[in-house]
Amino acid sequence: MKIAIAGGTGLVGSALTDYLAEKGHHLYILTRNSSNKKQKPHVKFVEWLKDGTTPEKELEGVEAFVNLAGESINNGRWTDEQKRRIVESRISSTKEINRIIGSLSEKPEVLVNASAIGFYGNSLDKTFTENDTTPGSGFLASTVLAWEKEAEQASLHGVRTVFTRFGIVLDKEEGALPKMLLPYKMLVGGKIGTGEQWMSWVHIMDVVGAIAFCLENKELAGPVNVTAPSPMKMKDFGKTLGSVMGRPHWFPTPGFALKIALGEMSELVLEGQKVLPKKLEQHGYKFFYIHLEDALSDILQSK
Template sequence: MKIAITGGTGLIGQALTDLLIDKGHSIYILTRNKSNKKEKADVTYVEWLHDSANPELELEGVDAFINLAGESINSGRWTEEQKRKIIESRLSSTKEINRIFSALQTKPKVLINASAVGFYGTSETETFTEEHTTPGTDFLASTVYAWEKEAEHAVPKEVRVVFTRFGIVLDKDEGALPKMLLPYKMFVGGKIGTGEQWMSWVHIDDVAGAIVFCLENDSIEGSVNVTAPNPKKMKEFGKTLGNVMGRPHWFPTPGFLIKTALGEMSVLVLEGQKVLPKKLENHGYKFLHSNLEDALSKILQSKK
């Protein structure tokens, strides 16, 4: 297939591109500046999101769009300006996809749009599946809801739309895990906040695998939770991480210190939600990493 990817140079985009190339697909990565991109076999860089760009001229005949573009929610304190960037970067990229779709003579068959489990809001007691359709009320939930709605309206009715709601992605070099490793390396790892907050994690291999699974299965549409089937409370996650690293789990970090340091962004650490991948499992997706200890062991071994 001929597949266009926005956000293709990020953490998820790189893993996904490698997997799709291994499967024999041709990849078109949309970028603001292709001159600084290293050429790669089976990858074509297409400029977009500036006045002189006409990406539709190179994308006729594309079979699928995968939209991963957006300002990272981990890129700094959530000032009003940063929150504006987080929301607008997602909406503007999705609106541009709408424009590209309208310009293409032959429409792609599917749009897979990145999303997040933040849609559900936070809870220590509730379990969320795709059957929960009411969004939470915090900043992340409202951002995800607006992003999904924009994507829903961005394509013709004949195009299948999938919202891949990612959990906390575990990777050796990027994302949340490297930051979580640091205190354990210094022998001061331990409970963060109450430790009762849920962490719906997923290995980067399963993020890429789940996207490809959704791409290849025409019966999948709408929201899809991309999380491992065994979420953990933060205190259990920390203990497992300490065991895998051979480090103690003993030094608690009070929630008020994290709130002081991170402000509103502290919700990423101090609050969470228990999310299960019901739709993926019902359609037969086989997780590569469903056990946290095994997932962490593989990641840490690959760092050596």
Template sequence: MKIAIAGGTGFVGKKLTDYLLEQSHEVLILTRNAAKTSDHPRLHFVEWFKANSAPEIELQEVDAVINLAGESLNSGRWSEARKRRILESRVTATKEIVRILSSLPKKPKVLLNASAVGIYGTSESETFTEETTQIGNDFLANTVSAWEQKANEASHLGVRTCFLRLGVVLGAGGGALTRMVLPYQFFIGGTIGSGKQWLSWIHIDDVVKGIDFLLQHETVSGPVNFTAPNPVRMKEFGQTAGSVLHRPHWLPVPGFALQLLLGEMSILVLEGQNVLPKKLVENGFSFTFDTVEKALTDIFER
């Protein structure tokens, strides 16, 4: 397949690109840096968001588009300016992708657009699947909702569209995990906040496998939860991380301290949601890492 990726140089994007190339696909990465080149014969960089750039010219005959673009939620305290950048980076990139799709005489078969489980809002008692219609009322939920609404315009062009509602992606060398386990590296790890908040997580290898699965399964569309089938409460995650790292789990981190330190961004660790990957499971997807112990053991002992 000929596959275009926006956000192909990020944490998930790099892993996905390597996997797709190993599977003999041709990959075109949308980039603002026109100087980027590749020695790989099936990896190409396509300029976008630059004056006079016309990425649609090079995306003719593309079979699939994967949109992972957007400023990281973990990039710093959520000031009003940063929240605007988080929202605008996602919506603007998706708007440009829809424009590109609309200009192509031959449409790709599918758009896989990144999203997040944050759309459901937070709860310690509810369980969320793709059949859940409620949307939260916090900043993250509103951002994801606007993001998905813009991506859904591709479906009106006749392009099968999937929203990849990602949980916390666990993997080496990036994402939130490094910060989450840092206290354990210094022997001061412990329960964060109440410890009762849910963590809906997924190993990065299963994210990549899941994307490949959706490329092949043409009957799946709409929201798809990218979370492992066994979410855990934060206390259990911490205990498991301590066990895998051979570090104690003893020093609790009060919620109010994180609120003072992170402000509104503290919602990422102090609140959560129990999200199940019903659509992936019902369509036959098999998770390599279905428990957090398996995932963390693989990451830290690989």
């Protein structure tokens, strides 16, 4: 299959590129600068989002698009400027993908567009699935809503459109986990906030596997939750992390301290939601990692 990937050099994109290339797919990585990219078998870099670039000329015959492009929500405090960058980077890249799709004489079959479980808002007692169609409140929910609305425009071209709503992606080098590891390495790991908030986590390999599954499974469309089937409360997540690392779980971090340090971004760890991957399970996706202890053991011992 010929697959175009936007955001192919980020955390998820790099892992997805390696996975799909090993499967023999031909990949076109949309990038702002192709000159400094290391060439790989089955991978071609295509410049976009720069004056004078016409990526559509190199993308005729592409059968699928994957859009992972966007400013990381973990890059610093959520100032007004940073929030603007988070939103605009997602909307502008998705608009450009829709423009490219519209210009192709032969339309791709599918667009898998990244999204987030932030759509659902936060709750201590609710369980969310794709059947919950009312968005939550706050910055993350409004960002996801606008992002998915823009991606949905691809369906006007007859393109099957999937919104992969990622949970907290676990990887040793990037994302949320390295920040969680540090206190335990310093022997001061413990409960964050009340510890009652839910953490809907997912191993990086299941993010990759779920995207590939959505590309191949023609019955999947609309929102698809990409979370492990066994979310945990933060206090239990921390205990498991400490156990796998062989470190104590005892030193609590009060919520007010994180709010002072991180501002509005503190909601990423102080608030949460229990989200289940109902669609993936109903359509037969087999998770690499269902249990947190197995996922953490793999991540921490494999690198």
